Amino acid sequence: MMTEQSADPFGAFKAMQRAAWASFAPIETFTTAPAARLVRLAGIGDAARVLDVACGTGVVAITAALRGARVSALDLSPALLERARRNAEVAGLDIEFVEGDVEALPWADAQFDVVVSQFGHMFAPRPDVALREMLRVLRPSGRLAFATWPPEGVVGRTFDLLARYMSPPAGAPKPAAPAAWGDVGIVRERLGAAVRGLRFARGTMLMQTLSVTHARLMHEATIGPLAKLVEQLGNDPPALARLRDEYEAILADAFEENCLHLEFVMVRAEKAG
Template sequence: MSALKARLKATWMAGDYGHFARYLEAGAMDFFPALGIGPGTRVLDVACGAGQLALPAARVGAAVTGVDIASNLIDQARARARAEGLAIRFDEGDAEELPYDDAAFDVVFSLIGAMFAPRPERVAAELIRVCRPGGRIVMGNWTPGGFVGQMFKATAKHVPPPPGMPSPVLWGDEATVRERLGGGATDFRVARRMYPLEYPFPPADVVDFFFTYYGPTNRAFAALDAGGQAALRSDLEQLWSEHNRADGGGTAVAAEYLEVAATRA
């Protein structure tokens, strides 16, 4: 497990997720109202990346903490917060072993983040543990059948995931999420949402963008020889092109995710 964790950390530190996530900000702000936070709310952003939701939460007056396994992203998040004069605590840490006291937060959330940890039962237990009774746990997770789920499946044909690691997109299955969180949470509200993936360049360039900046795709591409790289590129370009709804040379794809909100029992 320690070797797997080191590999996963290296994966998320590869590329530049902070730059990559700039094109995800519109979808993140669509998700933001689900958090239901305001001034003084004690908030924990699990797998916070470079702060795309931690910063908006602090802007509305919440007391925000962000945690992520990738130390370079924590550095980026801290720099962004300093530049805006926002008092946010950012910690390097593991979603399976959160470095916080029991019941420390009013809202614990993760958007497209905690779903990638290798032991989901530990993630669920930690999200519950650090949330106060009556507080809220909120997640946004890619679904198995949505566009990103299809992209992961296409990539796994060329670079299989680590053995024994459950698929991250199982967090996007309603029955699975209810089972994982059901031991410590109640009052589930679940909805399927569409996340806008929009780029001002064509699908082939989007694939290159993922290869360059998105850690998991970057590492998958690097693990292949020239022939494998060409095959993976071809499959991903076809997938993006088939789902593209943009005119004028850009790319616009709607990716389904599961929005989950529950109350800590």
């Protein structure tokens, strides 16, 4: 009999992501400020029922709950959810944190007033499936808001670099490019008639670092897909050295006065109907 896991052609890819993202917690220092921007753009206030998709350590979920929202949050990584629960406890908040996959949200239809995702749903391998799920659990006229990295920006270019070096799990189909969710034209097309009032905003995330090499080392220890690739290239030192050089060359374009200045895109829309 076919299990749910084997029915998902991306089961192995997601298992890899689940393990790879486990060390992301230190990066919450940098994603905390953009979380406040996204919560403001989403218009989250008192008593709204909010879902934070791919919540990581809970920076968006907690920011929303501190503004009075009733929040649920979901992520693939149990290690990050453990940290998220601890963060909520420190803030004195009661948030529902659930382990799961954005492509199969464990909530009934139309449960939420707002669905948000910061640098998260973009990693689902099937954009149409992730979007369908996020809209399904959103009530009609509810707000969808997310932040992503544009393909032409420094983070988008590193995704492109990783995709050139990465070999997907054997026999698995190719996942969609995450940074396509940061392309305004593609976002318009994907959301289409399912939403109205679509708007875009931009922001810059600062990442303090002494040099691009310090940043690259920090990323290798924390950014799931990069950490996984460095592990994969462990038996090919020349390729690993090339990857590291190319990675640092991209970061250099964003490095100024001891910070990486990383531009992101935010999207907000209302569910049609």
